[in-house]
């Protein structure tokens with residue numbers, strides 16, 4: 667198709683051009699803007715706001731900070747306990763607000779990170795993965811690779827998809843021609859989302875306590891994380907042995923790079939719970955067991971009793 671014909675068909679599609687007026691988003695180390703909010707302006711000056719999706723099950727809660735962690739290096743890799751750690755570790759992953767907070771061994775850092783953390787970032791960003799688009803109209807036949815798509819919504823609740831990475835250039839032709847467009851996609855791998863969140867939360871908990879815990883839950887977390895580290899990306903992962911109640915949630919607001927906190931989370935009508943806040947982006951329920959008894963603000967350490975009954979700090 668010649669350039670002239672393409673222009674012609676664009677005009678016939680009758681869809682007016684919109685321009686991006688402002689974009690708010692991004693974080694340290696990010697290669698694509700994750701679009702927390704965007705404002706578009708139409709040909710007649712009308713505005714359209716696009717923001718993050720309202721997720722099912724998200725509830726209002728009050729969050730009070732009990733303690734804040736600071737960088738700390740352990741004598742052994744806190745994940746496998748096996749070797750002297752030699753690699754800088756971002757907690758949480760850098761793309762969701764992590765900074766270097768400790769050191770882990772090469773294997774735990776690179777393998778466990780590479781095999782699980784992209785899935786957590788996709789979950790956090792509401793990303794549809796391996797997307798393909800196909801249209802009944804226009805010159806492009808068959809499905810074309812759209813790559814990753816950010817799922818967003820307008821202020822009226824209409825769904826919006828934003829191309830978030832490498833994609834076939836024909837995808838733009840498909841979108842220009844309209845017609846009935848079929849979108850197929852995958853969702854982030856749930857077990858790997860949870861494994862990556864558990865890794866960050868466990869490391870956050872170690873940093874808050876400034877020690878590697880030896881509770882029953884902590885042993886189970888380390889075993890599950892070693893399994894995640896040693897499971898190829900092509901193989902299914904299961905978090906066997908993690909039989910305690912825990913949850914992950916996106917923290918409201920925007921990324922606060924490098925902030926790891928222990929938070930008391932209150933939902934109206936429920937008992938308060940404790941959670942580790944990671945990069946201001948993510949909340950994971952306190953994952954390593956033990957009963958918190960307070961905090962020492964002067965040293966930023968938390969005081970807790972582990973499940974063996976030993977009072978420790």
Ligand SMILES: [Zn+2]
Nearest residue numbers: 743746771774
């Ligand atoms: Zn290790």
